[in-house]
Every structure is written in structure tokens, then in C-alpha cells.
Amino acid sequence: MWVTTPDRTELLTERPSVTFGAKPSDQPTIVVDSRRTYQPIDGFGASLTDSAAAALQKLAPNVRDDTMRRLFDPITGIGVSFLRQPIGSSDFTAASEHYTYDDMPAGQTDFPLHNFDISHDRLAPLPLLREAKRLNPELKIMGTPWSPPAWMKTTGSLVGGRLKDDTSVYDAYARYLVEFVRAYAASDVPIDFLSVQNEPQNRAPDAYPGTDMPVAQQVRVIEALGPKLRRASPGTRILAYDHNWATHPDDIATTPPGSPPETDYPYEVLRSPAAKWIDGTAFHCYYGDPSAQSALHTEFPDKGIWFTECSGSSSLGEPPEKVFRDTLAWHSRNVILGATRNWARSAVNWNIALDHTGGPHNGGCATCTGLITVRSDGTVTPGAEYYTIGHMAKFVRPGARRIASTSFGTTGWNGQIMDVAFRNPDGSTAVIVHNENDDPRSFAVTSGDQTFEYSLPGGALATFLWPPSKALENKLEYIPLTAATATGMPAHAPAATAIDDDASTRWTTEQPQQPGQYIDIDLGRPQIFRRLTLDSGGDLGDYARHCDVYVSDNGADWHPLAGGAGAGQLTVIDVRLAQARYLRIATTASAGNWWSLAEIALYR
Known part of the structure; x- marks a missing residue:
């Protein structure tokens, strides 16, 4: 990895390498997905x-x-x-x-x-x-x-x-x-x-x-x-x-x-x-x-x-x-x-x-x-x-291609971590990360099922580069939610921001967590999936302390699918192969933090 800091103490300076590991992080997490590709680079x-x-x-x-x-x-x-x-x-x-x-x-x-x-x-x-x-x-x-x-x-x-x-x-x-x-x-x-x-x-x-x-x-x-x-x-x-x-x-x-x-x-x-x-x-x-x-x-x-x-x-x-x-x-x-x-x-x-x-x-x-x-x-x-x-x-x-990566920052500045990721012609992956805040910010990067954590100085720009690795490839396929709609309770913020594939926006309860708060998603048609991720974004602590997931075929009759305690900003819920048109995610515990969802994602 290489870093440039605003005070010029580091100028495209190579730092010691960091190591991926299997332990999940409780920090805001950049999920890199090489299976989702965008424009080529000239x-x-x-x-x-x-x-x-x-x-x-x-x-x-x-x-x-x-x-x-x-x-x-x-x-x-x-x-x-x-x-x-x-x-x-x-x-x-x-x-x-x-x-x-x-x-x-x-x-x-x-x-x-x-x-x-x-x-x-x-x-x-x-x-x-x-x-x-x-x-x-x-x-x-x-x-x-x-x-x-x-x-x-x-x-x-x-x-x-x-x-x-x-x-x-x-x-x-x-x-x-x-x-x-x-x-x-x-x-x-x-x-x-x-x-x-x-x-x-x-x-x-x-x-x-x-x-x-x-x-x-x-x-x-x-x-x-x-x-x-x-x-x-x-x-x-x-x-x-x-x-x-x-x-x-x-x-x-x-x-x-x-x-x-x-x-x-x-x-x-x-x-x-x-x-x-x-x-x-x-x-x-x-x-x-x-x-x-x-x-x-x-x-x-x-x-x-x-x-x-x-x-x-x-x-x-x-x-x-x-x-x-x-x-x-x-x-x-x-x-x-x-x-x-x-x-x-x-x-x-x-x-x-x-x-x-x-x-x-x-x-x-x-x-x-x-x-x-x-x-x-x-x-x-x-x-x-x-x-x-x-x-x-x-x-x-x-010849590189941009690939999907979670980014919490905005061009207009919101003080969060902002990034972009690419897959090079030789199979290597480059992730460029900017800390918009004047203070240091910690975050994690996940590729495949491997994760590392890092902390960047305020205002710093960094590039992470890793070679081709089967262990860092995404094994599940992302399911686009472009046809989905969402409603939330309480209805303070537009629930659609939780399914817009943009982690710089979020749905939030705007009040402390308590049982009975929920978000409903109409997927538009029945979808088969085996993983659900709940990303609470860059605001530390805004993850559900415990939640249950329900599924429905008609949006009225709900059946429990999974549940458990959250441990950080990104909660990964793996289930046996499931099929549903409607999802409900409901809190079942209280906490002083708001409950925020920057991005909900499904994989099969």
C-alpha cells in the first residue's frame, strides 16, 4: 500500500503490507466485488x-x-x-x-x-x-x-x-x-x-x-x-x-x-x-x-x-x-x-x-x-x-475495469471514507481510498470472505494493491435490487436509500433502537438467495444489536428465516437456499444508537 498525506510527510510513500484474514471487522467495511464490473479504463x-x-x-x-x-x-x-x-x-x-x-x-x-x-x-x-x-x-x-x-x-x-x-x-x-x-x-x-x-x-x-x-x-x-x-x-x-x-x-x-x-x-x-x-x-x-x-x-x-x-x-x-x-x-x-x-x-x-x-x-x-x-x-x-x-x-x-466497491463518502464532502476499485489486465486488484475527514478514520476492506482493517490519517489518499488470488474472489453472485421498493418504520427517512446500491445514503430510524422497528422490501418478483448483508454505513454504532429476518410471498403473511446479534457495521446473514418476493428485517433489541441501513444486499 502507498499513502499521501495532506501535510506532505508521506508522498506516495510505500508502507508495510497488510494481510487479509478470516476475522470479520466491526468497522465500516469496503466490500470489493470483482464479479460486478463497470467501465474499462483508458x-x-x-x-x-x-x-x-x-x-x-x-x-x-x-x-x-x-x-x-x-x-x-x-x-x-x-x-x-x-x-x-x-x-x-x-x-x-x-x-x-x-x-x-x-x-x-x-x-x-x-x-x-x-x-x-x-x-x-x-x-x-x-x-x-x-x-x-x-x-x-x-x-x-x-x-x-x-x-x-x-x-x-x-x-x-x-x-x-x-x-x-x-x-x-x-x-x-x-x-x-x-x-x-x-x-x-x-x-x-x-x-x-x-x-x-x-x-x-x-x-x-x-x-x-x-x-x-x-x-x-x-x-x-x-x-x-x-x-x-x-x-x-x-x-x-x-x-x-x-x-x-x-x-x-x-x-x-x-x-x-x-x-x-x-x-x-x-x-x-x-x-x-x-x-x-x-x-x-x-x-x-x-x-x-x-x-x-x-x-x-x-x-x-x-x-x-x-x-x-x-x-x-x-x-x-x-x-x-x-x-x-x-x-x-x-x-x-x-x-x-x-x-x-x-x-x-x-x-x-x-x-x-x-x-x-x-x-x-x-x-x-x-x-x-x-x-x-x-x-x-x-x-x-x-x-x-x-x-x-x-x-x-x-x-x-x-485496460483495467472498475469493479464494485462500497463507498461511504461523497464528492461534496461528508467526512467519510470514499473509494473506488479496479481489476487490472493481469488480474491484480487496486483499491484507492480517501479519508475525507480531518481526523484519522478506521475502516475494513473485504474481498471474497477475507478482510483486513486499516486506519488512514485525516485527509490522506491511499492505494492498496493485491495480486490475483482465488481466496479473494467472490463466490456468490450479487442480485441487483433495481426493481425493488422499500418502506420503513419509523418512516422518517426514505427507505429506498437502503437499497439504492449507494452506501453514502442511508435509511435511519432517527431515534434509539427498540424492538418493532423494521424495513420491508418488495423485490419485485421472487428471488432465490443464500446471503443477506446489512450495511450500517460509516456512522459507527448504528448497527442493529439484534434483528430477525422474515420472508413472505404476498407481503402479508410473514415467516421467520433467520436472526441473530449484530457485531459491527456490516452484518452478514447466511441462510439455506431461500426464495421470497418480500423481506422484512426487524429489530428485536434496544440500544442508544439509531438504527441505520446504508445498504442491503442479496447474493445467490
């Missing part, structure tokens, strides 16, 4: 922007080589496995003037793209990208434009404006993006993913390239791009949207008169004819929360979700220790755990490197931070984002 990383490349190239060759190894080597470094590259200029560029790969004098056009040229990138960042691919051959690369060439736009400027609503312009822009993919591939940097516009609803960029691209225009671009890209580079996948979890109020406020704010932008694109060319949707972190990803996945389960941008930031004069602590906490909850628990196949920060001033940049963000900072004396300092990404990228390899 990688974790950042963007090797023009500014990042400039900062890295200023380093002495031996320092730069060491820094690249620390970033990309999976063994000696953190194994960054995903990079999102600007196509042309962004706000983070060292150039004095913004650029694309086909700039023309004012009033002139280049529809044949005769002047298309990536010479700017041949000095940087392409050499660094090739080195990154050498250090980590599994590295995936995504391309994203901040603006089409100005001659394609209504304003004639890279800053703001829209594409001209002209079929020949849509066609030219599609060919421009294909030329980028071809040129990078010819430079030994193949492009795995492509979006057609960074933050298409950011209509007022602060002196840096940006484009207002309404849904209808994104659809037109993708319809023109799809067939061309499939012929030129069939392995490159198109991602839609590439903007925030929710539409920012400023973006709504700048909507042109007479135009809709398009607050359901990704839904509209995926409902359009362009959807056949789209593999999924890309999201950023600057407004909303990660649950938006799950909502989109529910409506479009055959389309992937990628999380592609989030920058840390520091206010002027803010102490470095506070920047580190706050960034570690927020990014752990929202990017590392929140994005991936909500179907993201990637977790990608903004700049992979910046200088000590937070630059160089040309317009845009003056407070952004990178994974690493290049100091004026030529040394390199890793920031909090280096460690949050490192806790994932080093241990969760491309």
Missing part, C-alpha cells in the same frame, strides 16, 4: 501543453530526463497514461501570438489547406510526446482544438466567434482536423481520441482562443468529420462536448439573444444523426458535479464517458501547504474517485507542468497549477495533482 494524466513543453525544455537535459521518467515511467515514476493535447494554441502557450496550423492574412482563406503546417509543434511538444510514448508505450493521446483557423470564423479571430454556417467551412474544418491526426501519426504520435471543440459553450474566453459552437454546429462538424476520419485513421475515436458537468451560469448569461442556452448539450448531440460517429462524451470539472456523468450514461449506456480536464488553482499569497491540502482533498473526491465512480474511462488534469509563475500563459488562467512546477533555479517540485494522478496511474493500468 488512462490517467494531464496535458502536455505548449506551456508545459516550454517549462520542461528549460530544464537541464539530465533533470528533464529524470522528470519525464518520474511522470511517465510506470515503474520508476507514476506512469501517466493519458495526455490531452491542444490542437494549436490554447491559453497555455509560450508563443506571443495565438496560432493554428493554417493561419492566413486577414481576408484570405485556404480551403484546400495548402498552408497546413505543424512546424510549431516539431520543436515542442512532439519530441516530448515521443519520449513519453517511449517511456510508457500504453500512453493514450487525445487532440482538442481551442479554435478553428480564424478565416473559418464569423469574427475572423481566434478569440470568440463561431464557425461560419457554410457547408464548405464545415468540410474544411473536418479536413483540418484529419490533417492534424495524419501529421501527428507521421510524427510517431498517433491520436487515439479527438474532440472538435474545447468548451463549446465558453463564449467569452479571456484573451485566448475559444469558439462558441452550438449543438447544431457541433453536429455538422462531426457529420463531416466522421467518414473522413474513419478512412484516414480508423482507430481514432470522436468524443463530443468536452465541457463542464453542467452549463455554467456565465455561459447561460452569454447566450446570444434568441438562442437557447442548450443546458442539455451532450444529450442533444447524442440524440442527433452525428451520434453514429461518436464514441462518447468528454467532461470538465469547473461547474456541476460528477453525477452528471452517470445521468448521461443511464440514457446512453452504449456511449462512453471520459473525464478530460480539471486544473488545480492557487490564490495570490495563499500558503503552499494550504494549496496542497485543498487540492489533494478536492481532486481526490471529485476527479480521482468521483469521476471514475461515475463511469469515466479517464481522469485527466490540465497542465502537466508549469513554471513557478503558473505559466507561461497567454490570456486565460493566472492561478492554474500543474502536476509539477519548474522552479527558477532549475529544480522540479511535484504538486498535489502529481500524487492524485499517481495514486491511479501507477497502479491502474490501461
Whole structure:
């Protein structure tokens, strides 16, 4: 296991191994279930922007080589496995003037793209990208434009404006993006993913390239791009949207008169004819929360979700220790755990490197931070984002799949333990755990019928990794309760929260335990099961001191099935093979604690 603490006394520090055992725990318990699988993983990383490349190239060759190894080597470094590259200029560029790969004098056009040229990138960042691919051959690369060439736009400027609503312009822009993919591939940097516009609803960029691209225009671009890209580079996948979890109020406020704010932008694109060319949707972190990803996945389960941008930031004069602590906490909850628990196949920060001033940049963000900072004396300092990404990228390899794990914390902070789990292609399991509380918190991890306990310092982030083991495989199959309904007595809290497969929510009596309190579950149809688990969540002591389980075929005539004393937060009740449509779990003892049920699960 490896730990990073907010006070920086441990920075991705390997601690002594812990051992699974057969003894159950009375602590909040993370149940890891490798039989329940979710999205595949493409990688974790950042963007090797023009500014990042400039900062890295200023380093002495031996320092730069060491820094690249620390970033990309999976063994000696953190194994960054995903990079999102600007196509042309962004706000983070060292150039004095913004650029694309086909700039023309004012009033002139280049529809044949005769002047298309990536010479700017041949000095940087392409050499660094090739080195990154050498250090980590599994590295995936995504391309994203901040603006089409100005001659394609209504304003004639890279800053703001829209594409001209002209079929020949849509066609030219599609060919421009294909030329980028071809040129990078010819430079030994193949492009795995492509979006057609960074933050298409950011209509007022602060002196840096940006484009207002309404849904209808994104659809037109993708319809023109799809067939061309499939012929030129069939392995490159198109991602839609590439903007925030929710539409920012400023973006709504700048909507042109007479135009809709398009607050359901990704839904509209995926409902359009362009959807056949789209593999999924890309999201950023600057407004909303990660649950938006799950909502989109529910409506479009055959389309992937990628999380592609989030920058840390520091206010002027803010102490470095506070920047580190706050960034570690927020990014752990929202990017590392929140994005991936909500179907993201990637977790990608903004700049992979910046200088000590937070630059160089040309317009845009003056407070952004990178994974690493290049100091004026030529040394390199890793920031909090280096460690949050490192806790994932080093241990969760491309091709891994997220697997089920109980998580009690929330992205908005509730002071509990939050986690996510993955099964790697080699069969190993990685569990990343964050203690949201400022105080130490103890918990347990169960896989199969084996358990270990651990205590994490306040605010710490940890990764646990174990090799393939038959003893740690789940032998029983989880029964989804998506069609089930529940009622509780007393009826203070919604009983449905006890069967929603989300341990950060709970049903509770809101009063001390006493005999006669119960929760009834209608499974929707008869189910055969052999195990029932009652998880009381992260609030210690809220487990039933004793309870009985009843079954019924009609919800009126109840028959006793099992009963016994609870000994901790997770109570496991094994029964002979049983069949029932209705379950009742009733307390039969008194205690000063409330009775809470964060999650009820059935297995067969």
C-alpha cells in the first residue's frame, strides 16, 4: 500500500503490507466485488501543453530526463497514461501570438489547406510526446482544438466567434482536423481520441482562443468529420462536448439573444444523426458535479464517458501547504474517485507542468497549477495533482475495469471514507481510498470472505494493491435490487436509500433502537438467495444489536428465516437456499444508537 498525506510527510510513500484474514471487522467495511464490473479504463494524466513543453525544455537535459521518467515511467515514476493535447494554441502557450496550423492574412482563406503546417509543434511538444510514448508505450493521446483557423470564423479571430454556417467551412474544418491526426501519426504520435471543440459553450474566453459552437454546429462538424476520419485513421475515436458537468451560469448569461442556452448539450448531440460517429462524451470539472456523468450514461449506456480536464488553482499569497491540502482533498473526491465512480474511462488534469509563475500563459488562467512546477533555479517540485494522478496511474493500468466497491463518502464532502476499485489486465486488484475527514478514520476492506482493517490519517489518499488470488474472489453472485421498493418504520427517512446500491445514503430510524422497528422490501418478483448483508454505513454504532429476518410471498403473511446479534457495521446473514418476493428485517433489541441501513444486499 502507498499513502499521501495532506501535510506532505508521506508522498506516495510505500508502507508495510497488510494481510487479509478470516476475522470479520466491526468497522465500516469496503466490500470489493470483482464479479460486478463497470467501465474499462483508458488512462490517467494531464496535458502536455505548449506551456508545459516550454517549462520542461528549460530544464537541464539530465533533470528533464529524470522528470519525464518520474511522470511517465510506470515503474520508476507514476506512469501517466493519458495526455490531452491542444490542437494549436490554447491559453497555455509560450508563443506571443495565438496560432493554428493554417493561419492566413486577414481576408484570405485556404480551403484546400495548402498552408497546413505543424512546424510549431516539431520543436515542442512532439519530441516530448515521443519520449513519453517511449517511456510508457500504453500512453493514450487525445487532440482538442481551442479554435478553428480564424478565416473559418464569423469574427475572423481566434478569440470568440463561431464557425461560419457554410457547408464548405464545415468540410474544411473536418479536413483540418484529419490533417492534424495524419501529421501527428507521421510524427510517431498517433491520436487515439479527438474532440472538435474545447468548451463549446465558453463564449467569452479571456484573451485566448475559444469558439462558441452550438449543438447544431457541433453536429455538422462531426457529420463531416466522421467518414473522413474513419478512412484516414480508423482507430481514432470522436468524443463530443468536452465541457463542464453542467452549463455554467456565465455561459447561460452569454447566450446570444434568441438562442437557447442548450443546458442539455451532450444529450442533444447524442440524440442527433452525428451520434453514429461518436464514441462518447468528454467532461470538465469547473461547474456541476460528477453525477452528471452517470445521468448521461443511464440514457446512453452504449456511449462512453471520459473525464478530460480539471486544473488545480492557487490564490495570490495563499500558503503552499494550504494549496496542497485543498487540492489533494478536492481532486481526490471529485476527479480521482468521483469521476471514475461515475463511469469515466479517464481522469485527466490540465497542465502537466508549469513554471513557478503558473505559466507561461497567454490570456486565460493566472492561478492554474500543474502536476509539477519548474522552479527558477532549475529544480522540479511535484504538486498535489502529481500524487492524485499517481495514486491511479501507477497502479491502474490501461485496460483495467472498475469493479464494485462500497463507498461511504461523497464528492461534496461528508467526512467519510470514499473509494473506488479496479481489476487490472493481469488480474491484480487496486483499491484507492480517501479519508475525507480531518481526523484519522478506521475502516475494513473485504474481498471474497477475507478482510483486513486499516486506519488512514485525516485527509490522506491511499492505494492498496493485491495480486490475483482465488481466496479473494467472490463466490456468490450479487442480485441487483433495481426493481425493488422499500418502506420503513419509523418512516422518517426514505427507505429506498437502503437499497439504492449507494452506501453514502442511508435509511435511519432517527431515534434509539427498540424492538418493532423494521424495513420491508418488495423485490419485485421472487428471488432465490443464500446471503443477506446489512450495511450500517460509516456512522459507527448504528448497527442493529439484534434483528430477525422474515420472508413472505404476498407481503402479508410473514415467516421467520433467520436472526441473530449484530457485531459491527456490516452484518452478514447466511441462510439455506431461500426464495421470497418480500423481506422484512426487524429489530428485536434496544440500544442508544439509531438504527441505520446504508445498504442491503442479496447474493445467490
